[in-house]
Amino acid sequence: xxxxxxxxxxxxxxxxxxxxxxxxxxxxxxxxxxxxxxxxxxxxxxxxxxxxxxxxxxxxxxxxxxxxxxxxxxxxxxxxxxxxxxxxxxxxxxxxxxxxxxxxxxxxxxxxxxxxxxxxxxxxxxxxxxxxxxxxxxxxxxxxxxxxxxxxxxxxxxxxxxxxxxxxxxxxxxxxxxxxxxxxxxxxxxxxxxxxxxxxxxxxxxxxxxxxxxxxxxxxxxxxxxxxxxxxxxxxxxxxxxxxxxxxxxxxxxxxxxxxxxxxxxxxxxxxxxxxxxxxxxxxxxxxxxxxxxxxxxxxxxxxxxxxxxxxxxxxxxxxxxxxxxxxxxxxxxxxxxxxxxxxxxxxxxxxxxxxxxxxxxxxxxxxxxxxxxxxxxxxxxxxxxxxxxxxxxxxxxxxxxxxxxxxxxxxxxxxxxxxxxxxxxxxxxxxxxxxxxxxxxxxxxxxxxxxxxxxxxxxxxxxxxxxxxxxxxxxxxxxxxxxxxxxxxxxxxxxxxxxxxxxxxxxxxxxxxxxxxxxxxxxxxxxxxxxxxxxxxxxxxxxxxxxxxxxxxxxxxxxxxxxxxxxxxxxxxxxxxxxxxxxxxxx
Ligand code: SF4
Ligand code: FES
Numbered sequence: 001x002x003x004x005x006x007x008x009x010x011x012x013x014x015x016x017x018x019x020x021x022x023x024x025x026x027x028x029x030x031x032x033x034x035x036x037x038x039x040x041x042x043x044x045x046x047x048x049x050x051x052x053x054x055x056x057x058x059x060x061x062x063x064x065x066x067x068x069x070x071x072x073x074x075x076x077x078x079x080x081x082x083x084x085x086x087x088x089x090x091x092x093x094x095x096x097x098x099x100x101x102x103x104x105x106x107x108x109x110x111x112x113x114x115x116x117x118x119x120x121x122x123x124x125x126x127x128x129x130x131x132x133x134x135x136x137x138x139x140x141x142x143x144x145x146x147x148x149x150x151x152x153x154x155x156x157x158x159x160x161x162x163x164x165x166x167x168x169x170x171x172x173x174x175x176x177x178x179x180x181x182x183x184x185x186x187x188x189x190x191x192x193x194x195x196x197x198x199x200x201x202x203x204x205x206x207x208x209x210x211x212x213x214x215x216x217x218x219x220x221x222x223x224x225x226x227x228x229x230x231x232x233x234x235x236x237x238x239x240x241x242x243x244x245x246x247x248x249x250x251x252x253x254x255x256x257x258x259x260x261x262x263x264x265x266x267x268x269x270x271x272x273x274x275x276x277x278x279x280x281x282x283x284x285x286x287x288x289x290x291x292x293x294x295x296x297x298x299x300x301x302x303x304x305x306x307x308x309x310x311x312x313x314x315x316x317x318x319x320x321x322x323x324x325x326x327x328x329x330x331x332x333x334x335x336x337x338x339x340x341x342x343x344x345x346x347x348x349x350x351x352x353x354x355x356x357x358x359x360x361x362x363x364x365x366x367x368x369x370x371x372x373x374x375x376x377x378x379x380x381x382x383x384x385x386x387x388x389x390x391x392x393x394x395x396x397x398x399x400x401x402x403x404x405x406x407x408x409x410x411x412x413x414x415x416x417x418x419x420x421x422x423x424x425x426x427x428x429x430x431x432x433x434x435x436x437x438x439x440x441x442x443x444x445x446x447x448x449x450x451x452x453x454x455x456x457x458x459x460x461x462x463x464x465x466x467x468x469x470x471x472x473x474x475x476x477x478x479x480x481x482x483x484x485x486x487x488x489x490x491x492x493x494x495x496x497x498x499x500x501x502x503x504x505x506x507x508x509x510x511x512x513x514x515x516x517x518x519x520x521x522x523x524x525x526x527x528x529x530x531x532x533x534x535x536x537x538x539x540x541x542x543x544x545x546x547x548x549x550x551x552x553x554x555x556x557x558x559x560x561x562x563x564x565x566x567x568x569x570x571x572x573x574x575x576x577x578x579x580x581x582x583x584x585x586x587x588x
Pocket of ligand 1: 161162163165207209210213
């Protein structure tokens, strides 16, 4: 394999790679602004210039490359035997000059800038810049602009790397952004009457290396150094996009893409970035409920469990069937435990997968690209994360798994004839999900609804159990391409609610003989969430064993051969990032 030497380190590379790509893949720091792996190379910011020596093809002697001129490492492809210096006096002098030039008109507003703390201009200023500004003249003032639905431009912070412009040309193909003016009057702008309004628009905020492009939704919401980040998976569509969820003190503040070349590359759609707001909805169900003389009343968990198990058992004991409808918003582990619960109460229980919301057709960017193209990004028409995974798991439990229409048929739609006496509906949908037909078919049946938001189904149910959103629990989703991906718990479960897996385990424990009365004195379990610093704690008094997604996957694989891939093929989130302080920590 060919190799080059960068700052004294020998690095092997694949033919065609640029010097900067090789340095990045070997963890060698070369400053860079305009370069991005997902965009074309323009070599305009000039901070990555390096000194290169290369073997002369005629003599074999290593000589200064291109007469000793500094070359942009992001654009210069490597050749075997090159010797590259990004830390030579000449290269360092250029880095200082570029930094000084970029800071001439840059405002000193870091204390009020959202990018502060994750800004490349700040970091490089510290690493490569001068300690003192020599500029004494008036700085050029640029305007603040509203570019579109999600993005603001603070133009005087812009360093003209043009990443944002290239993104709208090369990835979305919408070309809303352009560069106007010349010299120190250069600005990013939109064309008159055409805002930045495409389904991937907010990715330009992630691309901007400084605080010029800002997310309206996150504006002044948090200082970034207070945020903890947890790896997650898109829980709103079938894309399986990899995410970082940024949260603090149990509240989610923003969602950003996590690079995965097999799935979402570097991007996510705006519907995923902003679609999590229902997690903090004030309408969330927090307290279990039951019907008392036909009137819905709040109750505690043991009472709700007791009534739910009693009602389901009674239905099965009287020769009736129990039916379970699992929504495609639930994880594979939830589906397995709920399916096991239904089959424990009634071995002939009817299992079904709830309706899968779909809007339009799959859309691939750049327009017209094949979904398999290296830089293609696809927005899925299917607006639920786990229809395939839920079906796969329920099918492994044996028997036919009904579609939504088939499930309604089993409940008596059209014929009015059905032997189903009790129905468990696990919804967990962020918006209205099942249609009025389901409600109509529930007449005369005992209904247990596990859900996160109130709906006509929870109004109709005999027992209501508040569930947890995907950001409040661990699990696995199978995306539209059949990829199984695990996700972490980001924030604690809303007070009073429980994950669907925990609800199923608790009810299984009651079926196994756990005493509900004594559960009121059950051991309190305090679970802290993962992250650089635990984001919070969930205090529960589980009747059964505490829910553990990894243990559930192992149980699934051990009990059903068709689920063996849940221990071998699940793509796990990255380990927790290690926080390393810039300065020595002093013990006080
Ligand atoms: S707004 Fe940001 S991404 Fe766009 S050119 Fe300026 S610095 Fe680069
Ligand atoms: S990163 Fe190479 S010139 Fe900008």
